[in-house]
Amino acid sequence: MTAIRKKKHSKIGNEPIGYFFIAPFYLFFFFMVLIPIFTGIMQSFTNYDLYQTNDFVGLANYKQLLKDPVFLQAIGNTLFYSLLYIVPTMAIGLLLALLMSKESGGYKIFRTGFYLPYIISMVCASTIWLWIFDPTAGVLNQMLRAVGLPTSDWLKDPNLAMGCVVFVSIWKNLGYCMLIYLSGIKGIPNYLYEAAQIDGASKVKQFWYITVPMLQPTTFFLFITSCISSFNVFEQVNVLTNGGPLNTTTTIVHQIYLRGFTQFKMGYASAMSVVLLIMVCIITLINFKFGNQGTDTDIG
């Protein structure tokens, strides 16, 4: 952080008009997001029960967290989920975006097709997938049976359940990833490619030396938002498996929900969310440091 800041300041000056541009947004953000987060952090040092009890308990919640096997398992599950989810989604998303960036009409249909799952609500999408995964009447097992392959009890098998949750998430969010990459690709000036073509650079070279570097801000954006969404995964889990079987799919936010809203340990749940917050902050900071995204791309 500080390194970037220093570089900025030494290069360019301070223009207060910047505050004017961010002020309208920041006003809402301050009241609706920052203050509630601050409240949440304060709550993590209390035994708040969502009603009358709200006493300071020091670090008791954090000490308890370290001894909570289910929470530790939830952290593991969340990281595992993130790993399985982020890389394929971004890779396939980029690939699709490259294919879809062509302007002919046929590709528009594909573009819409891949984007469609994203606009269905998660509640409804999960319901449909529950049918597909159903062990007896489900489409998946019926198809497997038809071609003579072994069937599984997808969402109730401890070895498969997490894979299914990840698959549904990828299915749901691939369109989003594709869309962001698409708008990123469209932001790359065409003359760069024209110039490269004149220089005789191959398509592969163009991809590695123009597309990839030019998409860096987009990739950074997608990586951060994918981290956030996979660290915060809740709805899929809640609807598809409810954390089971044997806690193999419970995630941090699922635990936060269970502790805070069904067991009334909001103080404890807040401590979990502080842990989550620290985790994502670390990832973001690492990205800021190594992502080299703070500089303006100058081409000319």
Place this chain on the structure above:
Amino acid sequence: MRSKRKLKNVLVIILLTILCIIFLIPLFLMILTSLKSMPEIMASKFVLFPEKALFSNYIEAMQRGNWLGYFGNSFFVTALTVLISLILNSMAGYGFARIPFRGRNTLFFFALTGMMVPTQVTMIPVFINLKSFPLVGGNDLFGNGGTGMINTYAGLILPYIAGAFGVFLCRQFYMNFPASLDDAAKIDGCSRLTAYFRIYLPLSKPILATLAVLKASQTWNDYMWPLIMINNDEKMTIQVAVISKFVTEVNTQWNLLMAATAMIILPLLILFLFTQKYFVEGIVTTGMKG
């Protein structure tokens, strides 16, 4: 050479078609289910196609409750959210990306942090804030006495437009622009304001279209927040309506549920098709010279 490329194109298209069909199986299932009768769905043997397509399910679904009202509410909330977000987010994104000012990175880092906290944690503080908002909904200057923004559209919309997602998106987009653009603007004597409105905004169509589509889907599909914020049928939004009308403690009417869901997707689909043309509009075609 040429025929080889053509062959490659055909292969790509075939591959995409197969992928796309697999991708859309769940949606086909949704449509097929929406046309079945309940006994057909409940039957122990699963059948893919309904014996007789019951389009009447769609009419029946829309007669459960005041769907014109639910659509109206959701439309109003979504449209307002998207409109305000586009303005606030592109301004803030531009500010963060192009204008140097003291504390910029810190402020931006805070904005990023704000995206990371799960709503389950901030939901209750936000709700309390909105309930005790001064001078609204019967509240006095100190936020006591009334219900504040509970059960109002404002209470629904405020947390939506406070999300930092769009700011982040716009910032990353504006960071792609060449620094020479700012220099040129400076030489021409443009202030930051004029530069934003005259140069950057007109070039922002792809990103604004993207943001509009994403923000609209999020708002339109949100379930939990309207569920706790809205208390009566008059202000109910579609996602809450679709669950509360067709999923009950006794049973779930899958056919009507799926019919309603299909109807709910339509406006978002239309929005996407409409904004598609802006995605293909690259920077060059909007008249920027290198």
Place this chain on the structure above:
Amino acid sequence: MKHLKVTALLAAALMAVGSMTACGGVNSPDSGSTADKGNSSGDVTLSFLRAGTSEDAQIAYQAIIDEYTKANPNVKIEYQQIGFGTELDTKLNTLYASGAAPDLVRGPISTIAQRASMGQYAALDDYIAEWDEKDNVIQTAYDVANYKGKQYGIAINIEASMLFYRKDYFEEAGLDPNKPPQTWEELLDYAEKLTVREGDDVVRAGFAFPISSNHQTLIQFARQNGATLVDEEKDEATFNDEKTIEALEYFTQYADKNLIIPFVNQKDQNPFELGNAAMQYLTLNTYVTIKASGVDWADQMMFSPGPGREKISTFGGCQIMFMSEQSKNKDAAWDFMKHLFTDDVVWKLVEETGATAVKTGLEDKFNEAYPDIGPAYLETLQYTEGMPKVEWASLFETAMKTAFEEAMYGKKDAKTALDDAYNQLNSERGI
């Protein structure tokens, strides 16, 4: 620029003060002073939140409310309903935390211990003592809503689970449908005879029960075996005893003998409804659903309170009418609650929503209206027990689910599974 900053700060300060005082208002009991002034003009607005989203119930309750407000023009009732589980928890938590609690809540029994001991639900003893109808309500309706000696509500619906079984499947397997299983051994024996397989896959279960996300089966059978599971007086769990272990071991036999058709509570269509089970514990609601769905085997259903060992016991979900301690109009709220428990209204709910006839005077009427399921249902009601009423009920529920699941998947033997769940529960309670 400065100016903007100052305004922002000012607004922030104002808001902070606002939220702080509002929070204070939640906690102090005399925060209703402003509303009392409103009362003097005679107009009262009550809010009524019902857990559950069925349209039948909505129509029925709305009609009851309309009728009531017509007779009492100074009262306005805002009715809303919300789905069970995530939805209900979230909504109630936000409303109570922000001081906007509904005056009346019709919620499940699982909410009582926590919310009563936190002070969210009001004790109704004084009101009930002066109620002339108090002796005409069935005892179970009081029992399930009693917590630590105080009456926090009255059950308006008791979803007693009873053994549903299929006459045609019984006959097909050479069993006498008029002799449902009375003992655990018979239940297992019948289940074996009634199970239909294709290869190794069970396509029709003899006796179906969920193996995932299921706490009811173990609770019910452990109680049948004489286990108490939870000592409510001492506020401690006791399910690591021999009797509970025996009950769990009994169920692992179903897995060993390959008699299970997998499904998850609340998630899947249950096998009995799909015609894929010969016996299953279900509630009156399912009966209504099956009848309404028009399947051709609806008249093949038969009913019994199920087997017993030391005693017969069945699990019952209970819907209870509660009043909020935060309510500023308790008298008016009680008056409407009394109206809900008049014979006419209770019967309207029975007829239109499949609710329990919780008034003693309605039993004959009930048997007449439902000749097939009525007698068995009323008998079952006597054996019905709900969730233990302890503050850590949700932890207990998780413990039961985990132990059952682990044993059924063969991951641990019954004793280890229960011991582990027991230790986990105690460590989470900080014992």
